[in-house]
Amino acid sequence: MTVTPEKSTAEKSPQQPQSPASGADAVPKPGGAEAPAAKPPVDMVELTIDGIPVSVPKGTLIIRAAEQIGIEIPRFCDHPGLDPMGACRQCLVEVAMPGPPGPDGKPGAARQMQGPPGRMKPQASCTMTVAPGMEVKTQFTSPGAEKAQHGVMELLLINHPLDCPVCDKGGECPLQNQAMTSGRPVSRFEDIKRTYPKPINISSQVLLDRERCVLCARCTRFSDQIAGDPFIALVERGALQQVGIYEDQPFESYFSGNTVQICPVGALTGAAYRFRSRPFDLVSTPGACEHCASGCAIRTDHRRGTVLRRMAINDPAVNEEWNCDKGRWAFASPTVGDRIELPLVRDAAGELQVASWPEALAAAAAGLRGTKSAVLTGGRISVEDAYAYSKFARTVLHTNAIDFRTRQHSSEEAQFLASTVVATGPNGGATTYADLEAATNVLLVGFEAEEESPIVFLRLRKAFRRNKTVVTSIAPYASRGLTKLGGTLIPAAPGTETDVLAADAAADALSGARNVVLVGERLASVAGGFAAALDLAERTGAKLAWVPRRAGERGALEAGALYGLLPGGRPVRNVEARAQVAAAWGVADLPTDVGLDMSGIIAGAAGGGVTSLLVGGVDAADLGAQAAKALEKAFVVSLDYRPSSVTAYADVVLPVAPHAEKAGTFVNWEGRTRPFQAALSTTALSDYRVLDLLADELGVFLGVRSLAEIQREMSALGAWAGGRYHRPTTTASLVPQPAPGQFVLASWHLLLDKGSLQDGEPFLAGTAHPARARMSSVSAAAVGAADGDVVTITGPAGSVRVPLEVTDMVDHVVWLPANSAGCRVSDLGVPVGQLVTVIPGGAS
């Protein structure tokens, strides 16, 4: 599934770089300097399996060596991503080791490994590593191994309920399959099976049926080793052994869905998919997850026009075999029942009325024609859609006022993106998941890996477990994610990150041989933050990567949906860059204005400088305090598939396709392209197609009618190889000075919250972490609130009331989840890093 575009780069000459969005990495490899370091020679071990000689690296497990020559040994507990366990004993094989060397120094004849003398002792091939001269006989050549496997299978099935007809795993069950290939035709067991009450909830989303469990410990090992949430464990002994949960701690893992996917029987099932379908009903479509910038490869399974489930696909370069619960289960939002399927036009009475497409396009065109327009795209659009918005803004609306950053942002961030991030990719030496895994030291700034990019978190955890990578985070408090990474915290109040990055502690955290700095989009709320991070990376020789939260941000950057940039990272103010794009687009010239960023657009619309807005998939809460006024005043054309706080103000609403119904490409934080196909075939149009229709109505040929057309144009245009914007330089940081009773607001989005893409999935919402305000004990004492008390946090626009959790964190700071149930930070009317007041009490 990996879409690393070696092929297309190989076809082109190195002087002709391509845009990452077009299926290649942007920057040509600088003169082979990036050649991979020569790997140390690997000790190879020679052995035979079923008489076939095979040579594998030292330390390889027998079961892996057998896979290499196409011999499949049945197994349940073995999983390449987990540590060997040898729990199920299904993979027994016969092994013979070379005898002691004779007088000539050569190893003697192979001798069978035996238990009692004369009796072959089968060995578990999933825990035994290869040795030179070993002779392995699997079930194909050894009657003893076959008999042993049959015996184990019979024992495993003794307490298995064989309720395959009602089991969700039926039809894709390793136990079912291997009972057929490696089991006895009939059971000799005639007693009563052990039974348990059917299913118990491990969490609101994951159900456990203990009767079906074969005690392979894949789920407990996954929770323990991969996710780091050891909330389930094997309890009891013997026949009563079972997977148990801690009574007082709920299984609030963000990765619990993976345990459902790797369970080799139907013991763990997801509540949302329960009894919904059978594998042979499902049509699978490979794709990419739309929820965050990690870029997981996923599979969307649908039946008769309904998406029923999504699974992680094994992509070793990106998500390995895992994904997060949000990516797995949050796909129901288009089906909650409020889908916009037909265009809406606001009538004279101010009500949105259903209209025909020609009518709505005419109304939108009439409202946009001759106005000062601006474009806001959400962070979740595909590269192709972003390209269409970018082209639409420049050639139809004749403006550079376009911004994809519908969140807290700064011009310093735009400068950082244009100078450092845009048009880089894995083939150009940009930071990758592999770099994270190999890093000695990783510094996180303005970035909470587990909440904002869960697969980055999993890779960092793997690096921590396997390679002892030292993770350091600059944040107000040590989150659970950081604790699971064994990380250290450099405490920093919001706004002080710049100073912390300049201090020695940050440089000390990057003292290893291979250092990586990951900056999140939240650093935009800190004046001078990006400049300080660049300084630090230069000072310590660390690699620097920007990890946005939303899936479309990086692609939108590459496609030029930012005021200062044209597609491929071309600076707007560069004459040659403009000429290249103008030639590709077949227009005489492109707008040369400075453009406006998101806050400029909203301020302009509120003040009257911008009179019309084209908004694609944005929530008004993300647009700042003036959003309502701006949307009220301007003529708004909204492209969305569900009613939102923007469509409530829109004059024309044009329906677009949700993720499952469109094809396209995302670019993940690495700069890697992540194409996805349309799972459902519907009449819904993707944004680019709607923009093409709208441009036609306005009398401009936009030329973005199909994905192929856009991709051809983007790859022909390629990436910019000329001069870039200057990197931001350090500016003095602005640290607010809280008066008594005032606190600096810190906040970030939790992975599972009230985001509109998670609507319609109550089981998933049940595993979201409850909203808690966090303050240090000193701060809590200052307001007179104790742990668990409800506190009221008030900003200029409103207040939220949440229970307080006294946390070991910096003083004078209050942390709130950005958009959780009962706690929406946008209601306060202040951005992160500003002052709010906290008082105890208030009904939560």
Added chain:
Amino acid sequence: MAEQGKGGFFSEMFAPVGGFGVTFATMFKKVYTEEYPEVKRPTRPRFHGRHQLNRHPDGLEKCVGCELCAWACPADAILVEGADNDDTPGGTGRFSPGERFGKVYQINYLRCIFCGLCIEACPTRALTMTNFYELADDNRADLIFTKEQLLAPLQGGMSAPPHAMAPGMQERDYYQGKVSGDGS
């Protein structure tokens, strides 16, 4: 035409009505015509006719929505969707004894070839075939039989689901024949 005129006078005279001789003779032979549809002749007992979804003695459905019939069907005539039995107060109710029941069940008799593989596949003996064979219609929709049409009629002692399992009984008791019609 060369033979024409070769016969005698009588044979030529009766030639135009000679064919009626066959008719006349047949009038005295045994009649094989069946007076269908007025008289319906019973089929052989194992004739593959229309399907039926059976019930447990207390009226709960035997179908667990496992889709094995749909899986076995070579003509792709069967559509099943399972769902959860929910007998919590205020829930959607219980239709079968176990966890799962067949929420949607359709057989398309335009496609069905009456091979009976679905019957063999059914793990709960929920699906059997009746001897009913009058399956003809003039439109497609009426030949797609839904669950309501396929369910066996309620017999004495049965009550229509949703309702709870018989008191004190578990799922396995149903399959061991311990549940009888009057709710015991």
